[in-house]
Amino acid sequence: MSLGSELFAEMSSLVVEAPHQPVDVRAGAAPSILKKAFDVLGSFSPDRRVLSFAEVARASGLPKSTTHRVLAMLVEMGAVEQHTDGYRIGLRMFAVGACSAEVALRDIALPAMEELHRIARQTLHLAVLRGPDVVYIEKLRTHQAVPTPAVVGASLPAHWTAVGKALLAEERAESAASTEVLRSRAGRKMADPAAFAQELTLSRARGYAVDREESVAGLACIAVPIVAGGSAVAALSVAFPAAAGKGEVLLNPLRATAARIGRSLPPALRGSLLRERHAR
Amino acid sequence: MSLGSELFAEMSSLVVEAPHQPVDVRAGAAPSILKKAFDVLGSFSPDRRVLSFAEVARASGLPKSTTHRVLAMLVEMGAVEQHTDGYRIGLRMFAVGACSAEVALRDIALPAMEELHRIARQTLHLAVLRGPDVVYIEKLRTHQAVPTPAVVGASLPAHWTAVGKALLAEERAESAASTEVLRSRAGRKMADPAAFAQELTLSRARGYAVDREESVAGLACIAVPIVAGGSAVAALSVAFPAAAGKGEVLLNPLRATAARIGRSLPPALRGSLLRERHAR
DNA sequence: CGCTCGGTTCCAGTGGCCGGAACGGTGGGG
DNA sequence: CCCCACCGTTCCGGCCACTGGAACCGAGCG
Numbered sequence: 139m140s141l142g143s144e145l146f147a148e149m150s151s152l153v154v155e156a157p158h159q160p161v162d163v164r165a166g167a168a169p170s171i172l173k174k175a176f177d178v179l180g181s182f183s184p185d186r187r188v189l190s191f192a193e194v195a196r197a198s199g200l201p202k203s204t205t206h207r208v209l210a211m212l213v214e215m216g217a218v219e220q221h222t223d224g225y226r227i228g229l230r231m232f233a234v235g236a237c238s239a240e241v242a243l244r245d246i247a248l249p250a251m252e253e254l255h256r257i258a259r260q261t262l263h264l265a266v267l268r269g270p271d272v273v274y275i276e277k278l279r280t281h282q283a284v285p286t287p288a289v290v291g292a293s294l295p296a297h298w299t300a301v302g303k304a305l306l307a308e309e310r311a312e313s314a315a316s317t318e319v320l321r322s323r324a325g326r327k328m329a330d331p332a333a334f335a336q337e338l339t340l341s342r343a344r345g346y347a348v349d350r351e352e353s354v355a356g357l358a359c360i361a362v363p364i365v366a367g368g369s370a371v372a373a374l375s376v377a378f379p380a381a382a383g384k385g386e387v388l389l390n391p392l393r394a395t396a397a398r399i400g401r402s403l404p405p406a407l408r409g410s411l412l413r414e415r416h417a418r
Numbered sequence: 419m420s421l422g423s424e425l426f427a428e429m430s431s432l433v434v435e436a437p438h439q440p441v442d443v444r445a446g447a448a449p450s451i452l453k454k455a456f457d458v459l460g461s462f463s464p465d466r467r468v469l470s471f472a473e474v475a476r477a478s479g480l481p482k483s484t485t486h487r488v489l490a491m492l493v494e495m496g497a498v499e500q501h502t503d504g505y506r507i508g509l510r511m512f513a514v515g516a517c518s519a520e521v522a523l524r525d526i527a528l529p530a531m532e533e534l535h536r537i538a539r540q541t542l543h544l545a546v547l548r549g550p551d552v553v554y555i556e557k558l559r560t561h562q563a564v565p566t567p568a569v570v571g572a573s574l575p576a577h578w579t580a581v582g583k584a585l586l587a588e589e590r591a592e593s594a595a596s597t598e599v600l601r602s603r604a605g606r607k608m609a610d611p612a613a614f615a616q617e618l619t620l621s622r623a624r625g626y627a628v629d630r631e632e633s634v635a636g637l638a639c640i641a642v643p644i645v646a647g648g649s650a651v652a653a654l655s656v657a658f659p660a661a662a663g664k665g666e667v668l669l670n671p672l673r674a675t676a677a678r679i680g681r682s683l684p685p686a687l688r689g690s691l692l693r694e695r696h697a698r
Numbered sequence: 699c700g701c702t703c704g705g706t707t708c709c710a711g712t713g714g715c716c717g718g719a720a721c722g723g724t725g726g727g728g
Numbered sequence: 729c730c731c732c733a734c735c736g737t738t739c740c741g742g743c744c745a746c747t748g749g750a751a752c753c754g755a756g757c758g
Binding site: 700702706707708715717720721722724726727 | 730737740
């Protein structure tokens with residue numbers, strides 16, 4: 139456990155976005171109060187759920203008085219709650235986030251995931267691709283299983299994870315835009331683009347991706363894409379102790395579950411594709 | 419199924435907050451752009467996940483050009499995504515919402531809920547109290563079970579639901595502020611405050627609350643509070659067909675599960691109490 | 699063709715945002 | 729004890745980003 143969380147701490151220090159530089163230097167970005175508000179909201183993370191005023195000011199990079207004003211506004215909106223021990227993300231943000239397409243996906247996937255969870259008795263992950271990262275939508279933990287670094291709502295570099303590889307493999311098959319993604323972080327392992335590209339090709343061919351102790355020692359994952367309407371919208375993975383073998387037994391149930399989820403996705407929801415118009 | 423959704427439509431039309439009057443008339447409310455942004459975000463709901471531009475403008479009550487500008491900003495922030503079919507809540511809002519204390523609670527409760535779900539084979543609800551309403555944090559559906567009006571992220575009047583009654587009973591035991599809550603909606607059933615107060619007292623005494631077809635015909639629920647550090651922070655309920663009896667068999671497993679969840683809540687999280695400072 | 703409705707762009711005026719600065723309170727360490 | 733570092737709050741003049749009515753374009757439609 140300490141090993142897992144230790145590794146996770148190391149990872150998250152790299153995962154977390156660049157330390158909130160003042161604003162965008164280019165003229166394009168509007169330094170509106172809305173941007174500041176999201177800087178404040180972005181100060182919170184699943185492993186730092188409660189922050190003091192000063193912590194928010196530091197993390198958001200905003201002047202104290204501005205931070206104070208923005209926080210007061212957010213509290214008034216119900217987006218943030220002020221307790222005696224500090225500020226927290228408010229229930230209102232949960233309610234807003236619950237309207238996202240990803241929650242709809244989670245809702246549909248959950249029964250099937252539960253069933254798989256009963257069978258596999260291992261930790262399950264449901265994640266979507268977001269640029270170079272995967273964002274975890276759901277996680278079904280299993281008692282006394284290998285701890286995994288995934289946290290619901292948080293993201294990890296896609297090329298570190300089985301779900302990420304499964305999704306990258308599909309994406310690359312559609313548009314050969316892999317170069318962008320393969321530009322991996324400096325000096326980090328799996329920095330060999332050619333080998334990684336080959337692994338993606340293999341993953342795509344056999345229909346599943348693997349991660350053997352690449353993110354956490356002792357942890358292995360196999361992942362399959364969830365396809366709906368011809369393209370992958372998410373990925374599902376099982377985590378198990380690396381010492382337990384290659385997990386072939388889990389592959390078929392995993393595939394069946396992913397297929398079942400893909401089939402039960404309403405066509406309207408398939409518009410949750412990765413293709414969102416990134417403005418400018 | 420059609421019965422359930424029909425009834426839900428009827429309910430949600432009452433549940434949804436007053437149709438977004440212009441702004442607050444009193445001088446206290448700041449009509450800042452942030453307020454407008456949340457008006458826009460509040461236009462979405464779990465059953466209206468995708469809205470066209472005009473729908474957002476109408477629902478938020480903002481002028482067209484203002485709506486346009488605010489939407490563009492929100493898209494730039496990643497809070498909203500623009501697809502060909504309209505606007506949706508963005509993944510970023512899910513990520514922000516995942517930092518709320520309620521998601522932490524959900525995270526801890528989920529394993530125990532899954533286990534109960536296996537045993538009971540009925541739909542489970544996890545909800546918190548928010549003023550006069552309950553907000554659903556988690557819902558484990560069961561195939562071919564009675565459909566329930568609860569939607570994760572959405573709210574229902576507390577006095578219509580078993581979870582709500584369980585929480586109101588606890589709250590009333592702490593502070594006799596029941597009058598506020600008992601002022602129920604005009605002409606709606608269970609408008610008899612005295613009888614309702616008595617029911618709450620009974621619920622508190624026996625440790626669980628019930629709902630027999632009060633919200634949906636054919637649906638019954640029993641709910642127990644989840645207590646941590648001496649006060650109720652959430653409630654857990656099982657839904658079952660009213661024709662199946664009173665659900666006594668489910669009561670003990672339900673109690674055990676709620677107790678187990680309450681026990682496993684870290685003390686730090688208990689600051690998720692209902693007492694948030696509602697400014698001004 | 700004229701109408702309605704969805705969606706976008708423009709623009710001048712102004713009021714809301716800006717953030718440095720100053721102020722109280724607290725703790726702790728020399 | 730004093731001093732300092734830090735947290736949190738408040739104030740205020742200047743300026744610019746927000747405001748929203750209005751005009752515009754295209755599509756559907758009777």
